[in-house]
Amino acid sequence: MNRALFSDLALYRRLIVLQMRxxxxxxxxxxxxxxxxxxxxxxxxxALLILFGSFPRLGDWTVGQVALLYGVSSFGFGLAEMxxxxxxxxxxTILRGEFDRLLVRPVGAFIQVVGSDFxxxxxxxxxxxxxxxxxxxxxxxxxxxxxxxxxxxxxGIASTAAIFLSVLxxxxxxxFWTVETTELTNILTYGGCYMLSYPxxxxxxPLQRFFLFVVPLAFGGYAPVCYVLGRPLxxxxxxxxxxxxxxxxxxxxxxSAAFWRLGVRHYQSTGS
Numbered sequence: 001m002n003r004a005l006f007s008d009l010a011l012y013r014r015l016i017v018l019q020m021r022x023x024x025x026x027x028x029x030x031x032x033x034x035x036x037x038x039x040x041x042x043x044x045x046x047a048l049l050i051l052f053g054s055f056p057r058l059g060d061w062t063v064g065q066v067a068l069l070y071g072v073s074s075f076g077f078g079l080a081e082m083x084x085x086x087x088x089x090x091x092x093t094i095l096r097g098e099f100d101r102l103l104v105r106p107v108g109a110f111i112q113v114v115g116s117d118f119x120x121x122x123x124x125x126x127x128x129x130x131x132x133x134x135x136x137x138x139x140x141x142x143x144x145x146x147x148x149x150x151x152x153x154x155x156g157i158a159s160t161a162a163i164f165l166s167v168l169x170x171x172x173x174x175x176f177w178t179v180e181t182t183e184l185t186n187i188l189t190y191g192g193c194y195m196l197s198y199p200x201x202x203x204x205x206p207l208q209r210f211f212l213f214v215v216p217l218a219f220g221g222y223a224p225v226c227y228v229l230g231r232p233l234x235x236x237x238x239x240x241x242x243x244x245x246x247x248x249x250x251x252x253x254x255x256s257a258a259f260w261r262l263g264v265r266h267y268q269s270t271g272s
Contacts, residue, residue, distance in 0.1 A: 076160025
């Protein structure tokens with residue numbers, strides 16, 4: 001089992017290195033792509049700052065607190081976009097009948113799918129997330145950072161990326177039954193990232209429960225940020241629940257992986 005896992009990880013590393021080398025062959029084009037993506041996503045953060053120019057608070061959240069929440073969500077989503085590009089484009093793999101070819105190779109289909117694309121241009125969103133966090137730290141000079149806070153926030157970013165990747169995998173798995181899943185996935189990825197860039201407490205209880213207990217994106221960004229800021233969580237949940245973010249992300253990933261295996265077992269060849 002461990003030997004197979006290490007073999008898959010080694011293959012994944014090779015595939016990613018090949019993807020990076022190919023993209024770095026055209027460095028000027030890559031830099032333009034990154035800068036363009038940074039500019040486009042950066043407008044979202046500028047819009048947030050403009051909003052707070054007219055309204056000094058959103059509920060009882062200040063601009064610095066929301067900026068930190070925005071930065072964590074954007075950073076985590078950017079990582080998921082970069083790593084999960086192959087999963088995100090899986091519907092095209094099915095449409096072209098290429099998944100049949102992956103199945104006959106002596107390597108796991110999932111490793112081949114996730115390693116088929118790696119988009120360095122998504123560094124634009126990651127950079128934007130880091131910039132938003134930097135701005136928030138400037139606007140929140142009163143935070144006295146502890147090792148626990150740094151670890152919780154770092155785990156929150158990683159958990160956000162893992163949950164978004166799991167959402168992409170769920171959308172890819174649905175492609176085994178219907179290839180038209182792009183819009184549904186985008187609602188939970190782009191839409192989820194946008195909604196979770198703002199405090200969960202401003203939404204109604206049904207949405208709060210959805211993002212905490214169904215698609216637990218709030219565990220990745222909202223809960224850790226509340227822990228760092230010493231703010232109460234929505235639905236009266238204890239602040240220490242932020243410590244469970246990695247476990248929640250791992251559980252959601254296991255559910256997505258089980259659904260993927262179910263889809264692979266029920267896949268019927270295109271015959272092409």
